[in-house]
Amino acid sequence: MDIATLDKLCDRYAHERGAIVELLQTIQTEEHYLPRDALERVSANLDIPLSQLYGLATFYRAFSLKPVGKHQVLCCTGTACHVRGAKRVVDHFRRVLGIEIGETTEDGLFSLHTVNCLGACAVAPVAVIDGVCHGEMTAANVEKLVRQYRSRSGE
């Protein structure tokens, strides 16, 4: 997001009460994380202490302070998924990608996160990759999906 867009965004939200979380949501959606310079700009523009912005950014699960990979893997570890073996799916992603939860692969291709419910509990366990939901995940599926996304990126 360039500075002009960011400034426009700030203007839009400046007069709306309590809209700061909404503003951060918009940046997160665009950038997939909250870059420090964007937060600094918002802080200066709206006269909100940077510490307050970081307070919000670290409180809400939706925000990330680190850039994420090209493909975002979200594994559901909600209750329905947990009882149907979500842990094995997560562990398998960790092994196949060689990263821990919250990390990004060195080539910047994948990042791995867990979430608490994706709303597809009926087809648990569930994983979402780049917004596409995959139900009834198994260890075998994990490898297949990772391979698919890898080849899609031409790696």
Place this chain on the structure above:
Amino acid sequence: MKGIEGLKAWQAAIQEQRDPDATWIAVCAGTGCLSQGAADLAAALREALIRHSLEGKVEVKETGCRGFCEQGPLIVIHPEGIFYPQLKAADAERIVSETILRKQVIEDLLYQDPVTGRRHIHEGDIPFYQKQMRLVCRLNGVIDPTHIGDYIVHGGYQAAAKALFEMEPVQIVEEIKRSGLRGRGGGGFPAGVKWESCRNAHGEPKYVICNADAGDPGAFMDRSLLEGNPHSIIEGMIIGAYAIGSHEGYVYVRNEYPLAVRNLQTAIERAEAHNLLGDNILESGFDFHLKINRGGGAFVCGESTALMASIEGRVGEPRAKYVHTVESGLWNKPTNLNNVETWANVPLVIEHGADWFSAIGTETSKGTKVFSLVGHVNNTGLVEVPMGITLREVMFDIGGGVRGGRHFKAVQTGGPSGGTIIVDTTGAARPAEDRDEHERGPALVPESLIDLPVDFESLTEAGSMMGSGGMIVMDETTCMVDVARYFLNFLTEESCGKCTPCREGIRNMLAILERICDGRGQEGDIDLLQEMSDTVADTSLCALGGTAPNPVLSTIRYFRPEYEAHIRDRRCPAGVCTALIEYSINATKCTGCHACFKACPTDAISGEVKAAHVISTAKCVKCGSCLDVCKFDAVVKQ
């Protein structure tokens, strides 16, 4: 557009345009079906229609969730109502050429009852739907949520018009009170009583809020309603706002639920465009503006005071409840907050009357409840049942029993901190909304209680709760100590950290549970957990901490021997806790098919084809992949 007449004229005009005998296909586009390929299916159907020159003649409509997610992706062909489940894009051609063109039912695509083997043409004949009473969800599989006309044609917004033109605000409050409608967000607080307190509170402006945080993992009913029929929630909020005297409302919904946010946004815009929201609604003189607030995804933000803090742009921390939100809520103004499903019930009550509504359900729990029936049950999905139905009926008649012929062990209701029961025998005496939190809490219902009626009181008496609607069925392969550990882990992450008992207490209880699961449990751990539970429950600021011990207490209460096996025998009877199990291969049963060898992610299995294989315990990560693929029962988990 003016008044009820205006709405009815619009409804008639749409009806006029629509041929009741026209063929159209409803493709379920709920999250469950989408994850199983519903979008590809819809595209394939459209292409097939083009191939047969039927475009423009037969409409393909993407609707909200029909509930039977287990069988997705699924479609219904109207007007006959032919139901085809578990489709693939490749089936589209046959469906169009045989069923659409030649009106032939394709036998092998029909739903087959796994018990009787019979095939059924209509949804209504399937056991999964037979015991349901779909009122709140009635339009979910029928309308396209992005087309307001679909809602209008089914009488949409007429309840709001009735309220605005034919009823006084106090009359509406009375009607809701008389209906016995109780909050569906878990608290079970009488909605009418809450409305009345807010109406009578001093201060302007007043706010109404829809709690669509839907943060309970394993419960997706609120989200499905929002995705599938957003107008019903808007309509409920208009009625409530008018009754309370509010002109401004918020829907607090998670940004992580993009479809819900999108469909609601569209619905609000359409409603505004047709003078159903905004200034001077239907020329009644009543103004109501509705905004979406995209929540940041924190479980605690489902709690009413934390939610309001979040809307104000602050960190979502709850506050102590001696000041009631109906008197001083959002921006310290009187605020009435209800759950999605509660709001969606309101138009039904106004349209059909309190007597009609209160005839459904039990003495103290009126109407229906939507549950997300998930876990180890055959027919997973979204079910709506009249209050008072037994757990057995929900789990076995509707849910089709436990998967894979295993034994039922427990059902978890109420989410990690959900599930509240409030027994308000004294009626309106105490201000609305504010007591609910203390009695929230999840509980596990063991098999012995399976004939309990599902209503607020019966479940409470049995030491369980109804909760917000998650019903997670667990079979014998579930470890109850692990379940308790799971919930405390969740709550440790979601605790906002404001008060010490919750922040530190839950964390330390988790540490004890972790050591039990790791085989390092100590004699006295169970007593210690119970003691800490009391402290955390009694001294936490909000219900997140107040109810956090419930999964621990209820599992100890019903499954104590399982805890003891972990602590004394270093054994996990369900075979879940990895530190306490080991995999091996039974050499006499192993045929050397090599399947486990290929499946093992860590190369822990060795052996030649056609000779018995061996697992190296040093390399084994206990993922269970070998057990999954073995067709000869040769992999042993101990």
